[in-house]
Amino acid sequence: MAEPILRVEGMKTQFKLRAGTLKAVDGISFTLEPGKVLCIVGESGSGKSVTAQSILRLVEPPGRVVEGRVLYRDKDLLTLSEREMERIRGDRICMVFQDPMTSLNPVFTIGEQIAEGLRAHQGLNRAAARARAIELLKLVGIPNPEARCDDYPHQFSGGMRQRALIAAAIACEPDILIADEPTTALDVTIQAQILKLLADLQRRLNSAMILITHDLGVVANLADQVLVMYAGRMAEYGDVQTVFRDPKHPYTVGLMNSIIRLEEPRDAELRSIPGAPLVPINPPPGCGFRFRCPKAIERCSQEAPEPRVDRQGHAFACHVAELNGAQA
């Protein structure tokens, strides 16, 4: 097992709101090895994006990372100064955002925006940065990059903008690439292309990648590891093979069952997980999923399940799965 490039330990991010404290991320831990892909899955509001923002310390007040450690090459990112953090962001750890339509500055050309990071982090001069930006645009599959480099974002289509944003993100060859639902805002035919591009680049650069997604099909295809989140907590975490073959948490099972399969008859009812996700403001005691859980038992409403790790390194937080495991 290689030395992990990123180790997140017991990270908690909270938002102090008038209605109470929103525990957006409540004790998440995982490790990321160089060159590996970790997928974070979960419903909207489960804390996936806040997890990503917390790693890069992009959480804005009233939100704050209140606890835990984010160890990157044995440096705790949460203790670095803002200046040191700026050197890591966009250079060693880069991010691709959800909405390419609004993630580019409308008043600068695509080329200038890619060159900006190169000049800031690698000290390239204007000319060298521009040459590199053109190269990067070519690499992410923009046709005629020499000319398109001088285009403004509004002259690019959604898919091309996401390609440009990916070019900007990989410009400095980051150790870690965080992609926060990079295909949600794109249409289906482009989604696959963008994911393929991301996976391809990640492999060539040997960067580690954290991919946040709703799409379990994507997880099965790209991930080495998967972290399932529910209401800010870890539900299940482990090797993608292990988790998909033998999901322990009823929530993971529910997510997997919700996938629409073509071979089913058309009149078969679409399956979903009943109920709505728990909003973790002053949450009731016990497991956050118990209201929607088909297998909930008495104990689930009394105490929140602690994460357990089995011998394969497969982690889960569920009383029922724990009992089953003990019986087996």
Next chain:
Amino acid sequence: MTAQADIPGRAPVAPDRRTAWNIRRERMRFHVRTLKLAWRTYCRDKAALIALIFLVAVALISILAPWISPHDPTENVANINAPPGSEGLLLGADVDGRDILSRLFWGGRIALLVGIGPTLAATIISLVLGLVAGYFGRWVDQIIMRLMDILFAFPLVLMAIVIAGIMEPGVPTIIIAITVALTPYIARLVRTTTMSVKQQPYVEAARAGGAGSLAILVRYILPNMIAPVIVYSTTLIGLMMVVGSGLSFLGLGVQPPDADWGTMVAEGRGVLKKAPHATIFPGLVIVLVSLSFSFIGDGLRDALDPRSRVR
């Protein structure tokens, strides 16, 4: 280091001289092209183009007033209230028998100075204050905006009287007074637009890319929020010319017998029935110049926004 262009990181970091020079030339071409495009977009707005030509003419006449004025603007050269065309005066004479045309030429100097000077100064001050307040928020915002609220509470005239008391009545006094009075208005606009642009995903993306606060303010927020400020400020220029005249009328600014458009309107109002031309001409000039500034503001907004540029 071998150059393998298709693998990131293997790219030559410093390209050879010739390419670097080519790239610089390309960049220059790009800037020239951008400027041409902006100019063409501006020209597409016919009102803005006519306004610009008109204002350039007014500015030139005002600057050249000492050499092109037919008469001394403060000298009695004709009968009182001589109508336009009589006694060799194109626009006639005013209540003191002074040549209205010459007074218009000379008055432009003060009117333009009082219109542009304070608005420009207030805009620059407001940009700094509003950007800082809107971007950093919290206590920084509180301090700056409460200070602005205090300025809001002072009537302009009172402020001008205080400043005139400290310095002495004159053009510098009204310039300072208007600047101070105008700043809170523009600062509020800057602050609100800053706060809305700050919410844009590209600002977060910039932060994720390692940009510091100064870079974000200058490269991301400022260029994206400046358009409404430009439009607002240019509209204010015309208004401030009139306000400056009002202050002069109260004896705080331009001292008689010096010419100023606003003062001319004020002096003419007593003889509005007998000699309407004494009021109409300077009034017309004020209206046209104010309008021109507004049109120029609109044109600038379009020309500065890459999204609305013609291709």
